[in-house]
Amino acid sequence: MPARTTHEPLVNGSSPFGATNSTPRLLPDQEAGGDFLSQDKTLLSGCDNLSHPPAIESERQSSTSNSKNVDIMSKLTTVPRQSRQCNAGEPIYCAGSSGLAWRVMQVSVRLDSQNSAGEAVFANLALPGDILGSETMLFSAYAFSASALTRCEITPWPEGAPQTSGDSLLATLASAQRRAADLLAIRDGQAVDRVIGLIRILTGSTEAQQIPSVILPARKDIAEITALRLETVSRIIKSLERAGALLPTKSEGVHAARSFTLNFAPLAA
Numbered sequence: 516m517p518a519r520t521t522h523e524p525l526v527n528g529s530s531p532f533g534a535t536n537s538t539p540r541l542l543p544d545q546e547a548g549g550d551f552l553s554q555d556k557t558l559l560s561g562c563d564n565l566s567h568p569p570a571i572e573s574e575r576q577s578s579t580s581n582s583k584n585v586d587i588m589s590k591l592t593t594v595p596r597q598s599r600q601c602n603a604g605e606p607i608y609c610a611g612s613s614g615l616a617w618r619v620m621q622v623s624v625r626l627d628s629q630n631s632a633g634e635a636v637f638a639n640l641a642l643p644g645d646i647l648g649s650e651t652m653l654f655s656a657y658a659f660s661a662s663a664l665t666r667c668e669i670t671p672w673p674e675g676a677p678q679t680s681g682d683s684l685l686a687t688l689a690s691a692q693r694r695a696a697d698l699l700a701i702r703d704g705q706a707v708d709r710v711i712g713l714i715r716i717l718t719g720s721t722e723a724q725q726i727p728s729v730i731l732p733a734r735k736d737i738a739e740i741t742a743l744r745l746e747t748v749s750r751i752i753k754s755l756e757r758a759g760a761l762l763p764t765k766s767e768g769v770h771a772a773r774s775f776t777l778n779f780a781p782l783a784a
Contacts, residue, residue, distance in 0.1 A: 598670040601663035603733065608648060610660045615671050617647040622667040622730055623717060626659040635660065637739050639695050640716065646672050646687045665730045666769060702742040709741040710751045711760075711779075718777065728764060731773045 598620065601607060607624065608614050624641040638659055641647050647669065650658045673683070694716065701712035718729050731737065734752070738745045755761040759778060766774035 601667050603665050605663045607661040608657050613655050616649045617669040618672040619645045620668040623664040625662050625664040664732045707751050728776050
């Protein structure tokens with residue numbers, strides 16, 4: 516008995532899934548236009564072109580570009596306003612990771628790059644007022660690793676209007692460039708001059724005058740920044756104490772051997 520191709524009642528319990536040599540009867544809409552599902556897919560694929568003629572498509576692309584700019588500005592103006600307190604030696608962020616830009620509020624931060632062996636190499640210092648990690652706004656990743664050189668405080672940047680923030684960034688980049696040159700200079704010359712040069716950089720002083728106080732980095736950090744041996748750094752700091760240029764003082768949360776009141780007058784005599 517031939518298999519039925521319509522939904523008529525089955526006779527004698529026969530199955531519609533059995534093998535058959537007869538040609539299935541097409542529904543009217545299939546006879547007129549082929550597979551109607553394929554037609555629907557074709558129509559759907561053309562909807563985007565139909566709904567976006569060239570002029571409108573150009574406007575849509577412009578709108579998308581503007582949206583990207585808005586997203587960037589949103590990153591600049593809607594970052595959380597939560598400061599961070601970091602202890603000496605504490606990592607702040609690592610090169611290659613993503614995150615916020617920061618402004619240094621207190622004391623100092625060390626920036627490191629990596630050599631071919633994957634070892635951290637001193638690159639620069641960030642002092643109060645400097646901006647850290649601004650490159651992540653453009654490249655979505657930090658170019659350097661940052662760690663607290665001394666106990667420090669940082670706060671998310673920018674703090675205000677985009678125009679003001681742009682001016683602030685240009686100023687801090689210029690300052691960082693000058694400091695990089697100063698740091699390069701103190702890696703050569705007499706050992707005592709290198710250590711004193713670093714102290715002046717940390718305090719922002721270039722004159723032989725009395726300065727309220729300074730929190731020195733660990734001796735190991737001083738040695739790496741000035742390209743001196745650790746033993747040499749320790750000996751020079753002791754000699755500066757004996758000369759009265761470094762006067763130990765107490766500072767909350769800071770090791771006694773790292774907090775000093777300064778007086779460069781004896782060195783100028």
